[in-house]
Amino acid sequence: MRLSALFIRLIVFAIAGFGAVAAARVAVSTVETRSVIAVQESLVDQGYEWASVLGDGLQVILEGQAPTEATRFRAISAAGEMVDASRVIDNLSVVDSAQLAPPEFAIEILRNDSGVSLIGLMPADTDREALAARITEIADGQNVTDLLEVGDYPAADTWRPAMTYALRALALLPRSKISVKAGRVDVSAISDSVEEKRRLETALARQPPEGVRLAVSISAPRPVISPFTTRFTIDAAGPHFDACAADTEEAAAQIVKAATAAGLAEKASCTLALGAPSRSWGQAVAMAIGAVGQLGGGTVTVSDTDVTLIAPLGTGQGTFDDIVGALANNLPDVFALTAELPVVQEVSAEGPPQFTATRSPEGEIQLRGRVPDEVSNTVAENFALAKFGQNSITMRTRIAEGLPAGWSVRVLAAIEALSELSNGAVIVEPDRIQIKGKTGSQDASAKISRLMIDKLGQGAVFEISVEYVEQLDPIAGLPTPEECVEQIKVVTENRKITFDPSSAQISASALAVLDDIAEILKICGDLRIRVAGYTDSQGREEMNLNLSQQRAQSVLDALRQRRVPVSTFEAKGYGEADPIADNGTEEGREANRRIEFSLIVPEPTVEETTTLDELAGEAPVEDAPAEDTTSE
Template identity: 35%
Template sequence: MFVLAALGIGAGVAFLVAWIVTGIIEERTRESIRLAYAAAGLDWAEIDTDGMQVRIGGTAPDAEARERAAEIAGRLVSPSRIVTAIILAPPPPEEVAMPPPGLEILRTGQAVTLTGVIPGAATRQQIDTALAGLEVTDHGEVAAGAELPESWARLLPLALTAMQALPRSQIRLEECGLWVSGAAPSQTERDRIRAMLSRPGPCPVSHDILAPRPLVSPYRFELGLAEHAAVLPACTARDESDIARIRAALEGLEIAGGISCVEALGAPSAAWPEAVLAAIATLRELGTGRVALSDTEIRLRVPASVDETSFTAAGEALRRALPEGFSLRSERSSGEEEDYALDRAVGLGARFRAVLPAEGGVQLSGPLRHDAARQAVASYAASLFGTGGLVNRTVTDRTLPDGWTARVMAGLDALALMHAGKLEVGETRIALTGSSTDPGAEAQVRRILGQVAGVGTELALSISYDAKAAAEEAAPSPEACLTEIRTILAKDQIVFASSSARIEGESAQVLDDIAEVMRRCVTSSFEIAGYTDNSGRAEKNLQLSAQRAEAVVDALLSRGVDLDRMIAKGYGEANPIADNETEEGRAANRRIEVRLVQPRAKPEATTTGPEPPADTPPPAEALTGTDDTATPADPATGTATVPPEEAPPRGPATPEATIEPRSTTEDGPVDTLPGRSDTLAHASPPAAPAVPGEETPPAGPPVALAPKTDDTARPAAPPPRPETATDAQPRPRPRP
């Protein structure tokens, strides 16, 4: 019994000692592993000991950390004693990127399907407002806090507007881009939406929008053109490609209201666009008129201002260009009333025009309110510009605004300040272009027109200063020029070397003085005539006289006198002014004369009379110079004489010195001047055109281009009438 007790006590003590020793070992093992884990940064690991076993637990962040924990523990204790219970931590949740903003709208009638990512609640509110009243299937997701793309400030309203306008549509809005497809209820609405979507912007916008095509009959196209204005009352085409071709043909025309063409079914021929293009080309070639196509019938109408030749040629060209099956009827209007009606038909406003050519006369056209106004304006124009060349093509239009006649008369006042110009009076615009001899004319014109222009009326002025015309207006009269040159030659003469055309140096001052006068007399033309006495051969005398006249012309030309205002002629021994039987008479007959001439326009038709002798000169109504010696001029005749010269032998006349005979013209009656056998035409005043309510003024008396004179020496007399004639009435200045 005792032994059993002793054994029991011994076993208990042994168990206790073993338990204590085991506890110490476990604690040391656990502490050594913990320290190793701490040094390795494995603080997540959990360590537990159970006798000789070591249990490693905890949640490792990844597999690599778990393997490292087992490895470190295996270095401290036997791997057979290690029980690993380490689990891996779940991976962190991945960040899901928010898709970029985008929106897709599908509409079929009242039903709308919405998908996409909508940036922000405010944008969603804007979309909901646009979709109000529609049945919406909403698959849209709002990205809270997302920023609205900068491009959406423009693209989103476009997308929502297109969706509202297109009952059947598909719209896709991206971060920087918009695509719209759908069917518009009409072509007008389609064109409006297209124009809206076609406005330029930083992001692309594409569209594919269709519209129904109506069936029309008749198929029509109509174009009116006058000057630079045009109107397009009707334009029908099969499709957009045909419309594009028509637009290209109309490019450059100022069409009131723009180009509006309708796509329609019912074209009479597949060649319809070719017929339209041919009609447009013809009307543009003519520059004015109206063309209308109704199915296969074409009507071309032009105003009377288009000449018959151009009208006929254009009609034939159009007829050849038309496709098979099309017919053409062309017409030309017969008067101003129809032309004015055409202007109004093509959309041009009322316009009164007055054209003032530089040569005088005035041409009036356009509307006035009634016949009394037409007569009053014509009379007023006659008082400003004279009746010569007045053309009145005005028409009546009782729809003109109040004050129209006052505007027209003020415009004529302004036009009268011009040397040449064009006036156009419209309802909202008064235009005047031209040249004036007054540097301050534009200011005067603005004052005159400003009194009638009114608010909203544009004054379009283009006025230049015509220095040449001003110089002509300021030039001395031909009579004054004649007197000045006579005075010069009465003091000194033009002297030539004996039997030569060389001018002696002592005559340089005389030529300088004469040239100075001629340069100022820009409206006068002169004939330099050379004469000899009857000594020697006639043909040599004629040749020498012509050479001396040419020498004087050359000398004056070198001094700045225009060549087109001088004529050199040699008359030899013809038309003596003194008796060739005496030395004094022969000296007087050897002379240079200067006379006034008036250049004449080429006549439309002439009647040729008997040809005068080649040596018959015009009368000596002239200024004279002398040759060989400085013999004083005869105070009674104004003609200087020269000493005798060597007489060359006689012979046949040279062709170069032959004087061309003057012929009778249709410009006026013909007089035969005493002492000569050639003739000069008189210029008769042109008949004034008939003006309604006015009598045609009688023609003025004929005016001779050269004074009549005899062939003998003349006593001193007042200056004769110059060899110039004009029937143009002076243009009165406008009333202040």
């Protein structure tokens, strides 16, 4: 049966239509898949992993939760770069701002010769005017650049103590960088010398804020030592360094290792300094110390390029020659060795001639023993007066003949060595000098060694037994701020700071009291102190308030004239407030007219809870892991 032409046409059209639909669906699916893949890869590459991409025909649908509105906009723009922007459907949402953790408050402070710069974010409730006034006061006329922003979020409890400490450190350090965060302060600074470095570290270690981690790093230029000296001794007290200098960390380690091998048990360190005569310094010193260890005793002094080795009494000549010969042949080329084998000398019945210089804990100086002539005696007395002052010298010397050559030089060296001790004695004999006593300087032994070598030469025989006592250290023994105020109270307990009647003029009888207070404050260093003035109740209240302010300012001015650093002091008058006695009696009124000294303690700020604070408080905040730090 033959199909009609019409039916055949219908079948052909149906097949063509079905094919067109299938091809269209395949084409749409391909375009959709490729668009989705391209957009998804672009978002991932740009860090928008939180966004998901769906395809609906030619449309590209973005879904997900953006952390901020700006991030949402950037994600849409990124998708629009891969496909036509009209095809991008934005179904993105933004995280509720109430769920965001408050920003971290942090301030970077930089101070140098150009001024003070501040940059960072601080709480909105900070008294900006007071902060600016404090920074301007610290800058002392230098430029202040304030680039601080504020955030209206609650600050952690440790923010204010950290900021207070940072300002205190800023006042002490003219060249510094200070980073402040809640609960942490990082201080980096440069000092002019090792002594100033110690003083600053001690001052910063006083009264650290509770709950605040501190990281203090103060650098100092290396000292220049001349002559560059290391002296190592093995005697009845055991192996020990009288002085140790090194030019590098590696040289110091090499020297200490050699000393340990020679029997040194205690921990030792060498001063890193400038002035080494050769890059082979560490090698030469280590070899010299090794020779002393092989001899079983004696002393070696390396001063610049001169090496002086003194063997112990009783050393055999063969052993001496063998060890000295090996050392002489192995020392680096620039170093020259001088070796001495002592012999037992006969002593007369009356003993060897002596000169002794002593210093008592109270500061009394006694010079006794033998000097060659009247001129030498006068020179010794005048030199002691120059070193120790006019009222502390007792001369008990006598002129004697037949003293060894160079005796006067040894006497003067002994007096100068005594000046390095807080108390002790120096005994001069023909064959040796003994220095023993206590000191508040950790470098006293090294200084005395260099002094003896400089004055008496490489072959000088001397023994140093000096004990470091921390209580005598003028830096380590600094009183705390509270102790300083208590010392001032003791001074003024029985001696008041008085003024002329109805005047701010300090009376002459009070000048000595101010002298004593000034000496205390100079020792205490930089403190924040309030000088408070009070009056009795006689007269008008406003007049009394003005008079008390003028009197407090007069005391502050008088301290400034006595070279007390008062940049962190405050003078404040309180008039007739806070009486300590009855104003109805003359004795009571006299007691109420007074000047008081107290520490300025930052007042805690009572923060009002706002709606924003409540929202931030409801949001969970994950604490960053604490980083352990120690003061350097």
